[in-house]
Every structure is written in structure tokens, then in C-alpha cells.
Amino acid sequence: MPGIDECLLEAMLVPGARGASIVDWISGLALGAVGESPGSDHEATAAETAELARMATEYTTFAPKEPTAYGSEGPDREGEAEDKVEGPPVEDLIVTTRTGYHVVRFVETTFDSSVFLHLWLDRDLGNLALARLRLQNLAERLVLG
Template sequence: MANTETSLKEAAQIEGTIGAALVDYTSGMALGLIGGGKELDLNVAAAANTDVVRAKVRAMELLGLKDEIEDILITLGGQYHLIRLLKGRGKDGLFLYLALDKSRANLAMARHQLKSVEAALEV
């Protein structure tokens, strides 16, 4: 089992990663960050993507969907933004956020690797 710092370091090793964060979507606070910088303010991204998660959860409630969100993908011209909601003991209300450079990333592989990071994460 990996702690937050170790898990974020593993996420940062995913090909094309610009930055990664572990976020509490009940508060919008980032519990851990790696990468980002001038290219991407991860604190702002964490707070803003909290709104995305809340909106999707609310939409599912309104639609009466009895399913779980695995991940949310936002595709930009030059980037992928991947939001993976965490499941399991102590992980409710958390998500992993991964920003990828589209020209260097393999989206399918990134999703697979982020799932592995989630499985190893102990909060």
C-alpha cells in the first residue's frame, strides 16, 4: 500500500504527465500535488474540477442513475484532464486528477496506470 506522496510520484511517472493531485471533492482542497507549475496551477485545477465532479454526481442523481463514476475525461486541444473518483475504505469523497500532454500521452495506458495508482493508494 502506498501513501499519498508515493502514489502521486507514481502518477507523475505516467507518460505525458503535466501534473497530478489527490483532491477532496467535499471541500475542493488538494491533499497532495505533484508537477504543474507555470503551465498548470494544480490548486486552481483541484478546486475547479471539484465543481465538475459535483455537477456530474448531481446529474446522475437527477437522472436516477444507480451507477458509479469511474472517471471523467476532459479533452482539450493539447491536453487530457483525467479525473478518477476513488472507491474503498477511507477514499469516499476523493479523486485523483491527472493532467496529460496530449502529444506525449497514451490515454488508454494512462487510465490503466491511474487505476493501478488508485488500487495501491492508502489514505
């Protein structure tokens, strides 16, 4: 299971990758970054991307409150627990620009799930579907400690 540095290096193996970072979306701080940054400043990119992540997770337009598996009545059978959704309500975000793609994948953790992976891809060389799948895999395997 990869740590931060290994995860970022694996992310850079995605065809068309220009830069990658792991960001705490609550504070906006980069926990690690590799490659290029769209504005040549990894910290500014982390803060701006974190703002986008916060909007997507806090506004009900993007993350509506879902009813429980049993509706408002609760469990049908005695002793049956309700299903609870853990982690952020949004799986990933994709922002398309004229020259690239930004893929943000939220990472579920045992503590507060306030981390995401950000991958910046060249639009001509990148494969958006492949990048999304690879980030999903990395997010599932990432060990933060």
C-alpha cells in the same frame, strides 16, 4: 500500498504526465499535488476539477440511479441480501482539450469516497488508455490515513 506522495510520484511516471493531484471533491482542496498545474495554481485547479467531479456524481444524466440486482421486488430468496453499489457512481472522467487530457479517477475509501486522482497529460506525448489504466491501479492501491 502507496500513500499520497508515492501515488503522485507514480502517476507522474505515466508517459506525457504534466501534473497530478489528489483532491477531496467535497471541499475542493488538494491533499497533494506534484508537477505543473494548467493554470499555474494547484489549489485553483483542485477547486475547479472538484466542481466538475461534483457535477458528474450528482446529476442523474451522468450517474443515473440503477435498479437493484433484484428489481423493485427485493431479493428472490429469503435471507439473500440486495447488491449495493459502494462509492461514487462514476468511475472516471476524461476531459480533452486542444493541448492535453485531464483524467479524473474516483477513489473508493472505507470512509466517504470523496477523493479523486487528477492527472494532466500532454496531448502529443500522453497515452489516454494507458493513463486511465494506471490511475485505476493507483486508485485501488492508494492508502489514505
